[in-house]
Amino acid sequence: MFYDCPRRPATLEPRQIFRYAGLIACLLVPLPAIVELWFTLAATQRATGAAHGAHLFLTSPVMICAIVLVLAFGFAASFWWNTRSVGSGRATKFAVSLLAFQMTCSLVLPGELAYIVALELPLMLSIRQALKWLAFQWFAIIAISAAAVAAGDFVPVDELAHTPLAVSFSGTIFYMLAWQAFAFGGGYLAVSESRNHRELARVHSELIATQSLLSDETRLAERLRISRELHDVVGHHLAGLSINLQLASHLVEGRAAEPVNEAHLVAKLLLSEVREVVGGLRDPRQANLRQALELLSHGIVAPRIHIELPSNVERMNPVCAHVVFRCVQEAITNAIKHAGAQNLWVEMKETGAEWELVVRDDGHGAASILPGNGLKGMAERLEEVGGELKYESRLGAGFTLCARIPSTEELA
Numbered sequence: 001m002f003y004d005c006p007r008r009p010a011t012l013e014p015r016q017i018f019r020y021a022g023l024i025a026c027l028l029v030p031l032p033a034i035v036e037l038w039f040t041l042a043a044t045q046r047a048t049g050a051a052h053g054a055h056l057f058l059t060s061p062v063m064i065c066a067i068v069l070v071l072a073f074g075f076a077a078s079f080w081w082n083t084r085s086v087g088s089g090r091a092t093k094f095a096v097s098l099l100a101f102q103m104t105c106s107l108v109l110p111g112e113l114a115y116i117v118a119l120e121l122p123l124m125l126s127i128r129q130a131l132k133w134l135a136f137q138w139f140a141i142i143a144i145s146a147a148a149v150a151a152g153d154f155v156p157v158d159e160l161a162h163t164p165l166a167v168s169f170s171g172t173i174f175y176m177l178a179w180q181a182f183a184f185g186g187g188y189l190a191v192s193e194s195r196n197h198r199e200l201a202r203v204h205s206e207l208i209a210t211q212s213l214l215s216d217e218t219r220l221a222e223r224l225r226i227s228r229e230l231h232d233v234v235g236h237h238l239a240g241l242s243i244n245l246q247l248a249s250h251l252v253e254g255r256a257a258e259p260v261n262e263a264h265l266v267a268k269l270l271l272s273e274v275r276e277v278v279g280g281l282r283d284p285r286q287a288n289l290r291q292a293l294e295l296l297s298h299g300i301v302a303p304r305i306h307i308e309l310p311s312n313v314e315r316m317n318p319v320c321a322h323v324v325f326r327c328v329q330e331a332i333t334n335a336i337k338h339a340g341a342q343n344l345w346v347e348m349k350e351t352g353a354e355w356e357l358v359v360r361d362d363g364h365g366a367a368s369i370l371p372g373n374g375l376k377g378m379a380e381r382l383e384e385v386g387g388e389l390k391y392e393s394r395l396g397a398g399f400t401l402c403a404r405i406p407s408t409e410e411l412a
Contacts, residue, residue, distance in 0.1 A: 015194070019083050026076035026116060030068065033110045038065050068109065075105040075113060082124055095124060103137055107144055111176055114141065118180040122188040134184055138177055145173060289313055289321040293328060293346065300332065303341040303361060309348050316355065320405050323381045324348070324357055327389075327403050330374045331359040339363025339399055354387075355407050360400040365393045378403070 078098035099120065106114035114137065121130035148154040149169055156168035157175050290309055297305040316324070328346055335341045341363030348357045369375075369391065378401075379389045387405040 015083075018190070019080060022079055022083065022116060022119075023076055026079050026113070027072065029112050029116075030072040030075075030109050034065055034068050034072070037068060071105050071109060075102050075109070078102050079116060079120065082120055099124065099133075103140070107140060111141075114176065115179050115183040119183040119187040121184060122191050127188065130184070130188075134180065138180070141176060142173055145169065289316060289324060292321075292325050296325070296329060296332070300336070303335055303339075303344045303363075305332065305344050305346065307346045309346075310350055312350065313348065316407070320355065320385055320407070323385055323387070323405060324355070324403070326381055327357060327378050327401070328359060330378055331361075331401050334374060334399070335361045335363060339365075341398065350407055353407055355405045357403040357405070358400065361398045363398050365395050365397045365399060367395050369393055 078101055082095050082098055082102075099117065102117050102120070103114070106117050117137065118134060121133050124130075125133065145154060146169075149165065154165075154169065154172075156163075156172040160168040160171045163171070290313060293307055293309070297307065331346075332344060335344050339361050341361035344359065344361040346357075346359050348355065350356075371379075375389070375391065382389050382403055382405065385405055387403060389401070389403050391399065391401045393399040
């Protein structure tokens with residue numbers, strides 16, 4: 001049986017609101033500059049007279065504004081692509097290329113777009129990489145502004161337009177860098193809150209799922225205790241009563257023999273029913289692994305978890321079910337913290353005398369795996385029930401974990 005974990009009701013999440021707001025900003029910020037460029041170029045062309053041929057086409061207001069508009073749309077599309085997953089801390093080469101394209105556009109288009117780039121940095125990169133990129137971006141802005149001063153094309157902020165060049169230059173640079181630093185801090189705060197929220201949701205789901213599984217185990221332990229009491233106390237006395245009634249049936253005669261025989265039959269029937277009840281209470285196959293995994297996955301926003309369990313998973317021994325639950329829990333935690341995965345698949349089947357669990361994700365993967373406490377703990381849990389753990393990973397190919405667990409009843 002295959003199913004995706006139940007999702008929360010569809011609502012507009014904060015990340016979606018952020019992406020839509022950022023997309024609108026990316027498209028509207030360059031608009032005044034494009035309008036001003038259009039009228040400036042048109043006026044210049046009318047004043048200098050119309051040129052002819054290819055030169056007219058390449059320098060026409062339509063062509064230049066079209067190029068600027070394409071760059072603006074490219075900047076917006078890059079922003080939308082790069083913010084589809086926030087807070088992974090590991091950007092792909094393609095995403096880094098788009099970020100470099102955005103930074104280049106911010107140097108050509110209105111400088112306010114550099115604030116958006118500064119905001120994106122902590123959302124995509126680790127804090128150390130983001131700070132290095134921000135420092136490089138600042139250096140590029142200072143260098144280009146200095147070149148503009150040398151060429152006589154430097155345009156300060158409006159408030160410093162009538163001040164000496166040294167004041168307008170330094171003031172404009174400080175103004176731009178300060179807003180970029182503020183945007184960077186806002187992005188870092190957002191990604192920190194996002195990670196904290198995801199971690200809280202994950203821990204809450206783990207707590208609820210563990211509570212469910214422990215409730216099953218507690219209920220099973222109580223059923224086992226009750227079955228033992230029934231067997232040792234009620235069953236013992238009923239067996240003694242049945243033997244005494246059978247003996248009495250051989251000692252009495254006449255009318256008294258009939259009720260004694262009936263009492264003997266009732267005692268035997270009651271003893272048989274008590275034994276059936278005891279057998280039912282001692283049945284260990286009661287752990288609801290399916291429900292526990294569903295609860296574990298419910299509160300996790302990313303990665304999206306897909307679960308495939310066999311229809312006979314309820315037959316699994318409670319001890320083995322607990323081991324499987326812990327393995328899946330640790331695999332999900334690793335995928336959230338290290339893989340940057342969008343999807344995680346949990347597949348389980350019974351093959352012969354063992355259960356096979358496969359957990360895989362579509363994350364970054366790794367060239368080599370250094371087992372930490374999580375993987376070591378999984379291996380130890382599996383060894384305690386006679387199972388084994390295998391795992392593999394490749395760069396760009398995600399991480400795959402395979403666990404094999406005996407399906408024998410001796411573990412009950």
